[in-house]
Amino acid sequence: MEQWSSDIWIAVVAAFVVGAIIGAVILRATNGNVKKQHVLQKELKEARASQEEHKAQLEQHFQESANLLSTLAEDYKKLYTHLAQSSQTLLPEEVNHKIEFFKQEDEKSEEITKEEPKDYSEGSSGLLKS
Numbered sequence: 001m002e003q004w005s006s007d008i009w010i011a012v013v014a015a016f017v018v019g020a021i022i023g024a025v026i027l028r029a030t031n032g033n034v035k036k037q038h039v040l041q042k043e044l045k046e047a048r049a050s051q052e053e054h055k056a057q058l059e060q061h062f063q064e065s066a067n068l069l070s071t072l073a074e075d076y077k078k079l080y081t082h083l084a085q086s087s088q089t090l091l092p093e094e095v096n097h098k099i100e101f102f103k104q105e106d107e108k109s110e111e112i113t114k115e116e117p118k119d120y121s122e123g124s125s126g127l128l129k130s
Helices: 006-090 093-098 101-114
Strands: none
8 A cells, every 4th residue: 555644644534533423423313212112102192001901990880871771770770669569468449549650661661562662754954954
């Protein structure tokens, strides 16, 4: 090799220092983004886990509520049947005829079971008229 002058050596060293500084800046910028991505991924996993736990709690709550309402309906039906039978057996016939509550309720429950549910309207509601 030829002998290099001091100007060439200074230029090579200066290029190396500038390259090292630029490399350090780029590494620091990309490394910061990677750290932020890892933090965000961790937060996302925690949020998803929290959401799944909350969803499971809600499902359990509504399932338990449905079971309790079903039990309540059955207990109400048993109470009503008990009161109706007791009124017929325990009360005198004259008083029993005066109590129309049980008879009306029996007729209403029969009417409800005979009717079909109406899940549509009879006519136009007028909402879409211009």
